[in-house]
Amino acid sequence: MAERAHLDWFRKRLAASAAIEPKDPAPILAWRDERCQAIRFKAELIGLDEVRGWSRDAQGNVRHKSGQFFSVEGVRIESGDLREVTSWDQPIYTQPEGGLLGLITRETGDSGVQFLLYAKAEPGNLGVLQLSPSVQSTWSNIRRAHGGKLSPMLEVLTAKAGVRIIYRAAHNEEGGRFWRKSNENIIVFVDDESVIESDMAMFCWASLSQLKELALIDNVLSPFVRTIIAPL
Template structure:
């Protein structure tokens, strides 16, 4: 849940920030477009039987050979009249034992007020691949340092620290038509001294709330999780 005193404090700081924070996101948009041209990332659709590392079980479910990540199973739905368009249906659905963390780090500077640290994250299904996403957008498996994967950057800030003030923490459902009873923990973390952070400026950019709101009006620039997190503000 949100800490009423901390989220109230940040809302007051955001009100004061409006007088000085940058509102034009042109520089951020130019940077994102340049990074889209530079990153060595590509994706294409292939047949399911060609997907490496995944296999079909005896009951037809699709799972990873390690038993980690998500699975594809079937769900049968029955609905009372008027609740949905039809009385029932069968469909594939993604299942996962654990959800993930979606966290935005923020700071306050004398010149720009409150700023949020956005990650330019590449995902295969994105148009343009890169979109501005939360600072931390990761499964718990990667946060714990899943074998073969790089641990999520800034994951150490999820633990209590004198340099981090927890503003907001709440679980939210993933899209229920695609995911089976999966939730993600949404968080806002205020960093008292952002100078202590090791930031890769080829991946991360600070942005004001005004800039984020402006970028949301552009096509395929801001990922949906950022919108969910800032809705608490």
């Protein structure tokens, strides 16, 4: 109930923000271009047998050596007359534990309500950097199964004070590719920005109006951002 009260309050703040918030996405696109030029990131397709840390088990399923992250398994479907064909087999990602998708928000006197976007590099991105949620991390990443750094901005989602949860809900992943996976979607409003401890180099603030404009541009805004803001 407390979260619903926060959501109702936040919707009112968004309505008040509309009159003063920036509308033009050009500054954000220019910042993204600058970030693309400043980073080093290269991805190329290789054979599955060459992938380090991954292997096939006795059934031919592909798994990570840690037993975490996702696996690639097979699924057999009997669909009756619901789909284009009555049955089929396909590979499918199995990662039942899901992850966290969070948008951090704030309100300023000059720009109104803003959402914190992460210029996230992923190997399959067109244009390398996609404007993504403030936090986009599987539980395997959060546990650092990769042996690398902790995902940024997690400290905000777990803060004991200085923030309020606007809403949270589990959203089903795309069921044609993932087996019964859902992600926890969260919007967090920051009352005290000192809770942000992560490096801000790959993050920028955007208004809801700018997000809507970015959604009209090819291959810039993550579909996860669109999903998270849909209840607003």
